[in-house]
Amino acid sequence: MDSEFNPALAVGAGILRLPNEILLEVLQLLDPADPGIFALSTSCRRLHYLVLPIYLAGYGIPDAPTLASQDLTLLPGQLDxxxxxxxALFLSNSSLKHIACSFSLNSARPAYHSRNLDGFFRHIRKLAGFLSILERVDEVTLDFKDLNFWVIGESIGVLESWNSAISALLDVILERHCQTLKVEGGMFMVHPSQFQRKPQALATVKRRSVIYDVGRRIGSAFVGKADAQPIFDSGKPQGGLRTFNIHSRVLLLHPCFSWTMAALSASPNLTSLSIIRVEIPERSWDDILTSIHVPTLEYLSIDLRSKIRPAALDQFLARHPLLTTLNLGRDLAPLAEGDVASKDCLRNLTNLSASPTYVRFLLADKRVAPAVRNVRLLVKVTSHATFDAASINETLAPCHVRLDSGHGVQLTLVIMVDYPSSHWAGFFAEEAHDNGSSSAPSPRRGANPDPLRCARALEMVSTRPSNAFEALALRWLPSFPALKALSFSGCLVNAHFDYNALSFVRCVRDACPNVRTVTLDGRVYDAVAVGMDGPLSWM
Structure with missing residues (x-):
């Protein structure tokens, strides 16, 4: 067989006279990823429907005609x-449930060349072109985890190329009625002089740039209006973006920052916003919080290794009265002792996850978040930050009454143990100064109340199991008499063996008679049945 396949000659030679069964037998002899196969699929409608699925299968898409309303995941090697x-005519005007694309670019690589960046932009544009043929796509994930790009060593004009390519793709995504947009990862470095430091006030911004067309389609009446202006009709839902997960610094640095802020304001049905695992200059966070105004927001998660000014956070929360679930991650820098949220703020909040100073910030005044029913207290323990129960109780003292289960609040203590070794030495603050005393530390300091004793559930997650964990847990857990449910992940060595799990659950039940369930690495055990020497029981 001739190594150079010419589809035009093949068609001219009468290939269309063959039945489909014979054509398929012939095509199986060829490399399905051969560009000639794709060229043949463009020659006529019959061959298009017959041959293109074979070509796509060569790129790991085995049943392309059934993609409509399904999921599509493309890795960097599949983006071509x-x-x-x-x-694909069989996909035109159809819908996808979810498309996820992973991109790869590393400007720090010794062999890096500008054509690598051109290839990256080409894939971005091709994705936009593919999405443009669809009627809609419900969910889109852009994965930039393998992106490492430093604009500092590039021409400043490169930023405009980023702006053009990324913003155009994001515009198309919103035009396809995307309801969930996730942008993840990526190391994107720009010079400090390129940061957008002081965006204009939200009420006066003129958004006629990167997403003007999208904003106009969604409803120009919603763009650039004053904070007090209603931005959505209370009648029938209009569709559009509802969940926006910003897990990439790419969207929060110039040049994409403006697009992101405009998209948030031009999404009248956005109810869920997540900004986590994003590292940008600390001074930028006040600008970001000041620029975000989404009155429809109900679920918010912010998990950053950064510092947020209490005034900026307070004003942000006041602008979002519909919030019902708020997660302020454990890595946020602690607030000062006197910081308290504004009165009559967060009237609809029912679920709160935050570290101790932020719980105090929001619950010290009973007029703030009066409807809260579930509080997850986030504590991070490392070799440099021990678990200091007395200090936590002192921080939470102003909201002790509200954390009492008698007021209808379910308090869950969530501990993340991030140790480089499995010894967990100095887990408690008392041990750090006591050479590892074996006595159980007391949560009480002086006459202060003990909010931690109100905890009804405990969740502990460790980066690595510890041989010392079982002994530590058994002498520590009795300090929390209200516990009903325990969950441990990555803490106990050999927890996957039934005998070890059974023994540990029985010991926990003896130390904490009120505990009813114990979860070990995802498996839930009935502590009551196990504690009565019954058979191993999981739920």
Whole structure:
């Protein structure tokens, strides 16, 4: 067989006279990823429907015609197939449930060349082109975890190329009625002089740049209006973006920062916003919080290794009265002792996850978040930050009454243990100064109340199991008499063996008679049945 396959000659030679069964037998002899196969699929409608699925299968898409309303995941090595997908007549005007694309670019690599960046932008544009043929896509995930790009060593004009490519893709995503947009990862470095430091006040911003067309389609009446202006109709839902997960610094640095802020304001049905695992200059966070105004927001998660000014956080929360669930991650820098949220704030909040100073910030005044029913207290323990129960109780003393279960609040203590070794030495503050005393530390300091004793559930997650964990847990858990449920992940060595799990659950039940369930690495055990020497029981 001739190594150079010419589809035009093949068609001219009468290939269309063959039945489909024979054509398929012939095509199986060829490399399905051969560009000639794709060229043949463009020659006529019959061959398009017959041959293109074979070509796509060569890129790991085995049943392309059934993609409609399904999931599509493309890794960096598969992105070249996007051009072929854009020609697929069997996908035109159809819908995808979810598309996830992973991109790869490393400007720090010794062999890096500008053509690598050109290839990255080409894939971005091809994805936009493919999405443009669809009627809608419900969920989109852009994975930039393998992106490492330093603009500092590049021409400043490169930023405009980023702006053009990324913003155009994001515009198309919103135009396809995407309801959930996730942007994850990526190391994107720009010079401090390129940061957008002082964005204009939200009420006066003129958004006629990167997403003007999208904003106009969604409803120009919603863009650039004053804070007090209603931005959505209380009648029938209009569709559009509802969940936006910003887990990448790419969207929060210039040049994409403006697009992100405009998209948030131009999404009248956005109810869930997540900003986590993003590292940008600390001074930028006040600008970000000041720029975000989404009155429809109900679920918010912010998990950053950064410092947020209490005034900026307070004003942000006041602008979002519909919040019902708020997660302020354990890595946020602690607040000062006198910081308290504004009165009559967060009237609808029912679920709160935060570290001790933020719980105090929101619950010290009973007029703030009066409807809270579930509080997850987040504590991070490392070799440099021990578990200091007395200090936590002192921090939470102003809201002790509200954390009492008698007021209808379910308090869950969540501990993340991040130790480089499995010894867990100095877990408690008392041990750090007591050379590892074996006595159980007391949560009480002086006459202060003990909010931690109100905890009804305990969740502990460790980066590595410890041989010392079982002994530590058994002498520590009795300090929390209200515990009903325990969950341990990555803490106990050999927890997957039934005998070890059974023994540990029985010991926990003896130390804490009120505990009813114990979860070990995802398996839930009935502590009551196990404590009565019954058979091993999981739920």
């Amino acid at each position: 197939v996007l051009g072929a997908l854009q020609t």
